[in-house]
Amino acid sequence: MGFVQTAFIGALAAVAIPVIVHLMFRMRTRRVDLGTVRFLREVLKKNAARKKVKRFLLLSLRIACITLLAALFARPYFVEQQRGSADRTLVLLIDRSASMELRSEGERLIDQAVQQAKQIVAKQGEQARIEWAFFDQEIYPLSDSTADDLSRDGIAAIRAPEISFGGTDFGVALRWARDICIKAAGGEKQLHVFTDFQRSGLDWSDMDVMPSDVQVQLHDLGRDAVNNVAVTTAFATRTMIRPGDATVITATVSNESPFPLNEVSLRLFLRSDRTTFEKERKISVAVGALEEFDFEIDGLQPGLWQGQVEVEVEDELRFDNRKFVALMSAPAWRVLVVNGQPNASAMLSETFFLESALRLAPPGETYAGSPYSPDVVTAEGLEQADFNEYKAVVLANVPDVSDTASKRLETFVESGGGLIVFSGDQVTPQSYHALDAVGLSPGQFDAIQETHDLPWRVQEWDSKSSIFEPFNDPQYGDLHRIAFHAYTRVVPSEDAKVLASFRRGDPLLLEVAKGDGRTLWLTSSCDRSWSDWPRGRLYLPMVHQMLGHLTGLNEGGPVRSVTMDATNAVASETKPGVYDRGHHWDVINPSARESEMDRCSLAEFSEQFALNVSDGNDSEADDGDDAQVASLAPSTIQLRDNEFWHWIALALIGFLCVECFLSNRTTA
CATH class of the missing domain: 3.40.50.880 (Class I glutamine amidotransferase (GATase) domain)
Incomplete structure (x- = not known):
């Protein structure tokens, strides 16, 4: 058994309070012999013995209540016993967000991360416990699908996902790794994080402080200069229109390439059950700029119209060159x-x-x-x-x-x-x-x-x-x-x-x-x-x-926009598109934040999550920033699945009820 907030164990010193109160208010009697109360004396002796037992029982209940209260605030949890006789715990986190589709030296960043992780595993002893997980806005532990720890043969067969559209959430991955390290029963603990350090993934969620005995190594796979043009948003001003009514679809294009866009094609394509609709316009976007462009549509036949807005350029990230759109043309x-x-x-x-x-x-x-x-x-x-x-x-x-x-x-x-x-x-x-x-x-x-x-x-x-x-x-x-x-x-x-x-x-x-x-x-x-x-x-x-x-007109209408990110994730779908939900359609697109190529330094990443970063990080940049980082107080408290504080709370309530009942019938 362990405690999340060990400082509250010191509150057990408060058990001295009911003991002191008990000693201070013990019943003090003075002996007086009266011949006329001989029979009353026998009754008083019996009552005194009964009250003495009740007082000691009451003292025990009060000590138990204070002990349970201290344990409640300390948040105890069951520690999962380490499987086998591992003398080392190795946790590997590999970023599988959409930005890891970027290529370096002809190979995807996520493929490079998998190869580096395998090399680290190959150097470990046979007694090392290995926990491996991919992450984007969610965590995907590989050990969840196996009966035991990952074997050497199993690790050799691991392959990176063919393609990913998820956003980056470092917090959800580090929370999972923290739980693994806390549950590990002693020995050396290492955490390796393979990512491109995309700044947009820093502040999606918070986590508790990583234990100080966990050695963290950060592996920087990102690139500082990326040629990327993205359609960040595409939406209809009205997702439900009357047949024949005009509407507008607005697309936002960002240019994070080192060159301006001059007269490139931005194309809108829509289709229904009966026909299609296409429209194209030439656009120009300066370096680092974000521009909006409108497509005016003069009347659509009844039905669901779905398609995409796509910018036709050659860049290094293809996943964000288009966004799906949909709208409903129907009478009342x-x-x-x-x-x-x-x-x-x-x-x-x-x-x-x-x-x-x-x-x-x-x-x-x-x-x-x-x-x-x-x-x-x-x-x-x-x-x-x-x-x-x-x-x-x-x-x-x-x-x-x-x-x-x-x-x-x-x-x-x-x-x-x-x-x-x-x-x-x-x-x-x-x-x-x-x-x-x-x-x-x-x-x-x-x-x-x-x-x-x-x-x-x-x-x-x-x-x-x-x-x-x-x-x-x-x-x-x-x-x-x-x-x-x-x-x-x-x-x-x-x-x-x-x-x-x-x-x-x-x-x-x-x-x-x-x-x-x-x-x-x-x-x-x-x-x-x-x-x-x-x-x-x-x-x-x-x-x-x-x-x-x-x-289906409530909660967004018949056509609803959904973003694949940590705040509005759709776990059942892994690819963008338009999906029929019965009473409505979901238009699912990657997060626009994943198109932002700004990167954070190792020191900024470590400070954000209060990590004890060890020497030997594989990054070629910011080597001087690798340093011990002081523990930071978590901004929010995250509950663990293996805590059993609710049982302690029930026991505390029961003890308090018994204490109240007994104290009303005991003369201190």
């Missing part, structure tokens, strides 16, 4: 609204406010900027509607849903469609029995709850849900202010997720997943009969957030 999402209580007067219709919120315009009018186009039908029209034409279906106080319609809704939701059900005075357990039979019901329906005095208000909601995320900040709307006068009480099933609830604990909004789609149930109505919600300014954004949650 069609939404089928089923009006369960139509009325000759539009103002009294069940879906009057809902229709206006979706159209963003009064009845009979349409706003071109609205993402939704509602088609309103009665309950009878639900039977004939073709659900394949719609992104979502809304049932508003519909009195009855037939078995046929329920099965069609089940198929619609399972294939990725969205369903919203609003309650009302016509919603009963019997009317929605068919939806319950196909697994679209949120639970058991109960009686309608009504109030004539104080209204019900929203108490809690799921702050992580895309529906309520904008409302976590009260300045964008306080959900607590909405007043409800009636709702249908629902007892949630195990499959239902409660997204919002009233102060009395009953659900307001529930979610039921089915196949690739989801169903939202709001236990109140969408008109003014049961709440003042439709008359408030939160009605429109809430309706749009609910539909956006089902149709």
